[in-house]
Amino acid sequence: xxxxxxxxxALNRFVRFALIAACAAMxxxxxxxxxxxxxxxxxxxxxxxxxxxxxxxxVGTVTQKQLEARTVYRPGELLESVPGLIVSQHSGEGKxxxxxxxxLNLDHGTDLRTTVDGMIVNQRSxxxxxxxxxxxxxxxxxASRLExxxxxxxxxxxxxxxxxSVNLKYADRLDNGVAGVAxxxxxxxRALLAASPEFAGGRLLYALEGxxxxxxxxxxxxxxxxxxxxxxxxxxxxxxxxISGMAYKASWNATDQITQRAIDSGLxxxxxxxxxxxxxxxxxxxxxxxxxxKTDDGLSTxxxxxxxxxxxxxxxxxxxxxxxxxxxxxFAQPDHRRTAGLNASHTRRFLGLGLESxxxxxxxxxxxxxxxxxxxxxxxxxxxxxxxDHIVESSIGVYAENATKWTPWFRTVxxxxxxxxxxxxxxxxxxxxxxxxxxVVNPKLALIFGPWAKTEFYLNAGGGFxxxxxxxxxxxxxxxxxxxxxxxxxxxxxxxxxxxxxxxxLPGLQTSLSLYQLDFASELLFVGDAxxxxxxxxxxxxxxxxxxxxxxxxWLTVDADFAFARARFRDADPTGNRIPGAVEGVASVAVAVxxxxxxxxxxxxxxFGPRPLIEDNSARSKSTTTLNGRIGYRISPKVRVELDGFxxxxxxxxxxxxxxxxxxxxxxxxGVDGIHFHPVESRSFRLSFVMNF
Numbered sequence: 001x002x003x004x005x006x007x008x009x010a011l012n013r014f015v016r017f018a019l020i021a022a023c024a025a026m027x028x029x030x031x032x033x034x035x036x037x038x039x040x041x042x043x044x045x046x047x048x049x050x051x052x053x054x055x056x057x058x059v060g061t062v063t064q065k066q067l068e069a070r071t072v073y074r075p076g077e078l079l080e081s082v083p084g085l086i087v088s089q090h091s092g093e094g095k096x097x098x099x100x101x102x103x104l105n106l107d108h109g110t111d112l113r114t115t116v117d118g119m120i121v122n123q124r125s126x127x128x129x130x131x132x133x134x135x136x137x138x139x140x141x142x143a144s145r146l147e148x149x150x151x152x153x154x155x156x157x158x159x160x161x162x163x164x165s166v167n168l169k170y171a172d173r174l175d176n177g178v179a180g181v182a183x184x185x186x187x188x189x190r191a192l193l194a195a196s197p198e199f200a201g202g203r204l205l206y207a208l209e210g211x212x213x214x215x216x217x218x219x220x221x222x223x224x225x226x227x228x229x230x231x232x233x234x235x236x237x238x239x240x241x242x243i244s245g246m247a248y249k250a251s252w253n254a255t256d257q258i259t260q261r262a263i264d265s266g267l268x269x270x271x272x273x274x275x276x277x278x279x280x281x282x283x284x285x286x287x288x289x290x291x292x293x294k295t296d297d298g299l300s301t302x303x304x305x306x307x308x309x310x311x312x313x314x315x316x317x318x319x320x321x322x323x324x325x326x327x328x329x330x331f332a333q334p335d336h337r338r339t340a341g342l343n344a345s346h347t348r349r350f351l352g353l354g355l356e357s358x359x360x361x362x363x364x365x366x367x368x369x370x371x372x373x374x375x376x377x378x379x380x381x382x383x384x385x386x387x388x389d390h391i392v393e394s395s396i397g398v399y400a401e402n403a404t405k406w407t408p409w410f411r412t413v414x415x416x417x418x419x420x421x422x423x424x425x426x427x428x429x430x431x432x433x434x435x436x437x438x439x440v441v442n443p444k445l446a447l448i449f450g451p452w453a454k455t456e457f458y459l460n461a462g463g464g465f466x467x468x469x470x471x472x473x474x475x476x477x478x479x480x481x482x483x484x485x486x487x488x489x490x491x492x493x494x495x496x497x498x499x500x501x502x503x504x505x506l507p508g509l510q511t512s513l514s515l516y517q518l519d520f521a522s523e524l525l526f527v528g529d530a531x532x533x534x535x536x537x538x539x540x541x542x543x544x545x546x547x548x549x550x551x552x553x554x555w556l557t558v559d560a561d562f563a564f565a566r567a568r569f570r571d572a573d574p575t576g577n578r579i580p581g582a583v584e585g586v587a588s589v590a591v592a593v594x595x596x597x598x599x600x601x602x603x604x605x606x607x608f609g610p611r612p613l614i615e616d617n618s619a620r621s622k623s624t625t626t627l628n629g630r631i632g633y634r635i636s637p638k639v640r641v642e643l644d645g646f647x648x649x650x651x652x653x654x655x656x657x658x659x660x661x662x663x664x665x666x667x668x669x670x671g672v673d674g675i676h677f678h679p680v681e682s683r684s685f686r687l688s689f690v691m692n693f
Contacts, residue, residue, distance in 0.1 A: 172205065341364070567583075
């Protein structure tokens with residue numbers, strides 16, 4: 001891992017983490033016994049790529065069967081099948097989720113590249129948060145698999161992929177049609193109809209979903225969404241094409257994060273009450289996409305293109321009466337954009353001089369035409385305008401990669417990626433208008449050793465980046481105060497290294513262990529809540545992850561994952577070196593039971609550890625532990641009922657915590673510092689009736 005320098009202190013910490021993780025892996029091996037034999041090159045199920053194929057210990061594929069077994073309160077939690085990833089929420093159900101991975105508070109998606117069938121979900125230069133990742137349009141029943149890669153080591157992954165990338169694949173065809181209805185507590189209702197009949201020499205897949213959910217809140221979420229998919233496809237995974245249309249529309253109220261002192265003073269009733277009950281929003285996403293693939297005589301070509309129309313109206317109030325004691329601090333962040341993209345890759349496989357080799361070249365194009373702004377509002381009515389902008393952001397990424405098997409026990413993957421960006425901003429304040437360009441080149445390298453005794457070893461290194469908000473690249477004056485401000489770097493570099501091992505050391509058990517370091521030159525970000533830019537400091541994360549998949553028998557499987565990260569700012573500052581919100585310890589144990597006659601079920605225990613909330617670590621969040629479960633019964637081969645339970649222990653925990661200054665009515669004008677939280681939803685149940693046809 002000489003790709004980047006590691007000082008002696010960091011090396012010592014890395015060694016300590018290696019010892020801890022090695023012990024953890026050994027403990028996990030000892031803890032499991034029995035099960036079916038899993039041989040090299042064959043993995044029946046699980047979130048592990050087969051030996052001899054994976055390029056890192058921290059990559060994997062989650063199968064359709066595993067995805068179906070998960071009990072998810074909201075669609076975004078489907079992504080928690082990625083080991084070490086936490087998906088949370090701090091507002092109403094229609095808002096994009098919060099994500100945590102590898103010691104990063106990823107906010108609404110920065111540094112976690114998310115795609116659905118190759119369509120980028122992250123929205124750059126977004127009104128509320130850079131990399132905004134709204135996955136509420138996902139229909140879980142259509143997911144055929146989920147692929148994940150962690151770290152900036154992969155030439156095919158560009159913007160927002162420094163912590164990792166997730167690609168959810170939709171099926172071209174369903175084995176059976178599905179019609180289902182569900183009812184639950186807190187006003188939960190859902191209906192789904194999906195099938196893929198033969199049509200015109202191919203398959204016509206359709207799906208229609210309707211959902212409503214109020215949640216346990218005093219002022220109900222009143223979340224309502226309509227969701228539809230229509231896809232025509234021919235061929236198979238290697239040779240074929242599909243054309244897809246998707247449509248999603250939703251509206252909701254929001255109980256944003258609150259402060260405990262509002263409960264203690266009697267201002268609000270309880271932890272599920274709101275300080276500003278008029279917060280909320282509405283969103284839509286319409287897309288048209290197509291994919292084509294051809295494989296023949298050692299050649300493989302894949303192309304996909306898409307056009308997406310996204311619109312968001314978002315109203316929030318996090319500080320209550322701090323800035324405006326009369327009308328309150330609610331603000332709106334409208335964002336309307338059209339995104340067009342093209343991804344193409346060509347791979348050539350060949351044998352030469354006794355070596356197996358594979359060369360891949362690819363290109364990725366994207367352009368966003370964006371209209372967004374920041375408005376001061378009261379009860380969703382505009383009081384005044386902080387800023388309004390028209391942004392055109394375009395990018396091109398090209399990459400080349402070579403994978404060569406040098407010996408039966410050693411292979412390499414070497415790549416390089418170049419990205420170029422152009423930012424054009426027309427602002428309502430002329431001083432903040434302008435054009436900026438920047439490019440970045442990043443090398444990637446993987447060394448893979450083995451397999452020996454069903455064990456494979458990995459060394460990975462590479463550089464990555466995330467783009468910053470275009471408005472930060474052209475800004476000159478603060479839109480609120482008029483003070484001069486510094487522009488930010490349009491593209492922020494990252495670099496990382498990883499040591500990993502993957503093995504099938506016991507019958508039925510698959511284990512992967514990775515130890516990593518991830519550096520950012522600066523965690524620069526446009527702060528949508530303030531309408532200005534803020535440059536944070538250089539940072540470093542060192543950590544380990546252990547993922548286990550164990551098939552004990554044909555009726556019982558267990559996933560056990562845990563991770564730890566040490567996140568610090570790298571420069572000296574009297575305020576402290578902790579990174580607020582940086583996740584430390586994460587653990588998850590999921591059990592799936594099937595093939596027990598008509599009965600089946602699942603359970604998942606999730607632990608989300610405490611986090612520093614300010615730089616000097618004097619304020620920390622508490623840990624959050626939740627238990628979800630499912631029990632189901634097959635009335636017939638085509639009909640089943642399921643009962644899902646969430647937060648079964650009814651823990652009074654937080655989904656997220658922040659530390660900042662706010663002001664309630666009657667408090668001092670300078671406000672009060674304190675922890676603000678959004679509660680985990682109370683215990684609830686949902687009953688589903690599903691029929692296949």
